[in-house]
Amino acid sequence: MDTTLTPDAESGLRDEAKPSRRDYDALPASDPKSPVALFGTDEPLAMDSGLTLAPFQIAYQTAGTLNAERSNAVLICHALTGDQHFAHTHPVTKKPGWWETLVGPGKPIDTDRYFVICSNVIGSCMGSTGPASLDPATGRPYGLGFPLVTIRDMVRAQAMLLDRLGIRDLFLCIGGSMGGMQVLQWASLFPERVFAAMPIATGARHSAQNIAFHEVGRQAIMADPAWADGRYLEEGTRPAKGLGVARMGAHITYLSEPALHRKFGRRLQNRAAPTFSFNADFQIESYLRYQGLSFVERFDANAYLYLTRAMDYFDLAEDHGGVLAEAFRGSKTRFCVISFTSDWLFPTADSRAIVHALNAVAAPVAFVEVESDKGHDAFLLDEPALFSAARGFIDAAARARGL
Amino acid sequence: MDTTLTPDAESGLRDEAKPSRRDYDALPASDPKSPVALFGTDEPLAMDSGLTLAPFQIAYQTAGTLNAERSNAVLICHALTGDQHFAHTHPVTKKPGWWETLVGPGKPIDTDRYFVICSNVIGSCMGSTGPASLDPATGRPYGLGFPLVTIRDMVRAQAMLLDRLGIRDLFLCIGGSMGGMQVLQWASLFPERVFAAMPIATGARHSAQNIAFHEVGRQAIMADPAWADGRYLEEGTRPAKGLGVARMGAHITYLSEPALHRKFGRRLQNRAAPTFSFNADFQIESYLRYQGLSFVERFDANAYLYLTRAMDYFDLAEDHGGVLAEAFRGSKTRFCVISFTSDWLFPTADSRAIVHALNAVAAPVAFVEVESDKGHDAFLLDEPALFSAARGFIDAAARARGL
Incomplete structure (x- = not known):
């Protein structure tokens, strides 16, 4: 799969860039409880399909405080049906944040120390622009008229959000499942912006099954x-x-x-x-x-x-001549890869393939296979071995970064 | 699950038995190419639900010749979406019989030596009575008015077919998946009628997954x-x-x-x-x-x-106080249990549980785990290790039976 933008498509983007018409005010915000970053027609999202998305919006949540050096930012990438409500009561379901087990004051991702961001991915339906949003060209919901989204498109949009928030570097990029795919894509696409990366219960490509x-x-x-x-x-x-x-x-x-x-x-x-x-x-x-x-x-x-299609299309090696290691060549990011013994959706073999690729380019990588019978969803559940691995890796990375 | 017929239900059955009205002539035979055994209202099928089915019909196919001693009969039990066309071109799909790999002249189930029978299970749609058949009480298709069918009901109906064909004992009862469930049920319900049993890629109960x-x-x-x-x-x-x-x-x-x-x-x-x-x-x-x-x-x-429901309900241990071994106590049947390494629907552990139960009652049992990456469907495919295991077991059983 070659999903690289052609030069033509890129220049086409630039030609189309026009002053913002602010018509994104008409887009629905299905989650009015989240802050929203608006991107006008002057800031289009260049997508792997060759199409552009403009205007668009990203709904996000944060916890903690950005330090003066802007060096303590953590980006959490959510899974397929997840959202930005990672560490507070969900406004719709009234359930606890989906990663309160891992994120909060004194938790492995310590909101007393780090500035934590989680944004709803492009193509989803929790406040970021997706197929349920209004197409400004027609005044009607996009539906299947919405351009196909890839994992890389999600990451590009997140990078635009970070730019907007004035955050150049991430101390840590972390996520499970589709979130882990985004972590790998971040480390590959913007290696200089990711100090530490923690892909969990994921793979560098989606399997046939x-x-x-x-x-x-x-x-x-x-x-x-x-x-x-x-x-x-x-x-x-x-x-x-x-x-x-x-x-x-x-x-x-x-x-x-x-x-x-x-x-x-x-x-x-x-x-x-x-x-x-x-x-x-x-x-x-x-x-x-x-x-x-x-x-x-x-x-x-x-x-x-x-979003299921975005996962299906994901194949990081394919984007690098079929050699996964090339996706990480020259990377200075430090990695911690986590799998769970009973996860048959993203079995440990998928994580090992990532580790081997990182080894091949001499990237610093730790690998933990957590013994658990809870399957793929273990990354969302009470897994002390996950928490201690995360705490150890993150604390060491913080020391290395002088945090 | 207690699916044993109560005495009341049994006597109720007998009260309802009336002379055949021959109204089964109105039932559809969706496969006119198969011989059909008709059972009138004087021969109702007593079902685990407590209901009875009458009239009903069983479509079947045979290959080979019954010997004078009537001692060389093999019953093949088909899987969920299988049928009686085990060793000849399918009349609808025009594909080869589904078990021509295993059954035929000179094959492990040698039609030059054995009389092989395979009947469409009750509840299916290939000529035996099921929910698509006409309900003689209404003149319309049964639909959900058809009584729930269990694996034991299927086996009871097969036993009635064998009675009709004048076959008391089976030399061999063999099948995979749902067919294997029937084999186990045969050996448990009619141990004196089964000389050898070969349950393949199956389990004594259907798992939660x-x-x-x-x-x-x-x-x-x-x-x-x-x-x-x-x-x-x-x-x-x-x-x-x-x-x-x-x-x-x-x-x-x-x-x-x-x-x-x-x-x-x-x-x-x-x-x-x-x-x-x-x-x-x-x-x-x-x-x-x-x-x-x-x-x-x-x-x-x-x-x-x-048919999916019948598999879900199957739990041979539950029918015997929760102890699977009790399902086989006193059995003289010789068993050969087969599993495939990559079968995750009925993993080897399910077969081992059957073997352990048979060991507990000192029943003769061979167990073969076939190395294969073809998954559950391996029992239908070209698996030389399956064929050689089947040939060895069946030949030895034939010698023991003097065939």
Whole structure:
């Protein structure tokens, strides 16, 4: 996959740059509780597809204080269905921030010491511009008219946000799963801007099996007549059933067989005997149905299509002549790569491939395989071995940086 | 799960037994190319749900010749979406029989020596009575009015077929996946009728993760408006999209990550570069879409619901006080249990649990874990180690039986 912008496309971008029309005021901010950085038509986002996005906006959250040297910034990159609410109560779900286990005063990512930023990725639906946003050219939601987004596009947008915030260097770039892909892309695209990088439960490319699971989810959404070829917002419908099925299937891949066995086994739901019907007899069925239902309340179906596609397209080696090590050649970033033994979505072999590539270019890298039966989602859960590895790596990096 | 028929239900069955009304002539035979055994209202099928099925029919195929002693009969039990066309061209798909690799003249299951039978399971859609059949009480297709089917119900129906064919004992009962569940159920329910048993790529119970995958598939079907609460045959619609999505998701679980990587990797479909769209850019996407499309041409959506449910309900230990060994106590059957290293749907641990249970009751058992990267579907594919294990076991059993 060659997703490098051609010189023509780049110069095309520059030709199109016009003074901001401030029409981005019309874009929806689905999360009014987050600060939003607005980028006008004079600051377009150049995308791997060769298209540009302008105007656009990035919703983000911060915690802690930027020091005078501006040297203590941490960028957290969220996963597929994550968002910027990493360390405070979510405004929609009212649940705790998704990484409060790792981030906060005295935590491994210590908000008493670091200035922590997390922005909603481009293409998502939590306040940053995505397919549910209004297309200023038509006055209607983009839908499938939104340009395809890549992991690199997400990272470029984040870099523009950091520029806006006056942050040149990141002390640390960290994230799990799709967030980990962004971390790898950051370290490869802007090595001089990343002091330390911590990709967790991720891979330098999406495997055939992972693409396959994503494709099933997309087909489930597109099979829902309420999806209406992506124009459901205009039609006033919602592909809730299709999106729910997609989420149910994906959710299985985030867990592990041992965890499912421990948590649910073959236990029946509120019943002493099976009903000999298609009711949710088993607890696992009831749990999955709930996961599907609660997801559709908080996520946009088209955004799900776009973000799964971004992960599928990710192949850092392909962008460097098929040699992953080349993605990191000359890097001075220090890495800590983390995997979990029961993660079958991004198995340890994927992390080892990253480590081997870093070794090949003599980049400083630590690797920790955390023993856990919680599957891929372990990076979001209470995993003391993850916390201690993160604390050790981050504290050492802080000392090296004089923080 | 207690699925034992209560005495009341059993006597109720007997009360309901009436002379055959021959109204089964009205039932559809979706496969007119197979012989069909008809069972009238005087021969009802007693089901685990407590309900009875009458009249009903079983479509089957045979190969080879029954010897004078009637001692050389082999019953092949097919998998979830399999059928009775095990060793001859399929009348619908025109593909070779699904087990021609293993069955035929000179093959491990040698049709020059054995009389081989394979019947379409009750609840399926290839000629045996299932939810797509006409309910004689209403004159309309059963749909969800068809009683829930269990693995034990399938085996009971097969036993009635063997009775009809004048076959008391099976020399061998063999099958993979759901077919392996039937083999285990045969050996447990009718131990005196099974001389040798070969359960392949299966388990004595369906795991939480497997139930979860099945539930996603069912929800995909039920989410399709064309499913029409199961009445699509009456409505003249077909839930092709929902069934296609279900099949796509299930198909992933039949393969393995290494096999998908070897077969497809991240190769693009007929294109030099990604299209930056939701087209099937990757070969794996195109392959999966084809799997979904071709499946809906040959399979009934409600039958898929019923058969997945039958697998979910299967838990042989639960039927014996939670102790799997009790399912086989006193058995004189000789077993050969086969698993495949890359099968993550029914991993080797599931087969080991069967072997341990058989060991606990001192049943003769051989166990072979076949090294293969082909995943669950390996039992259907060209696996020389499977063939040699099967040949060795079957030849030895034949000698022991004096065949």
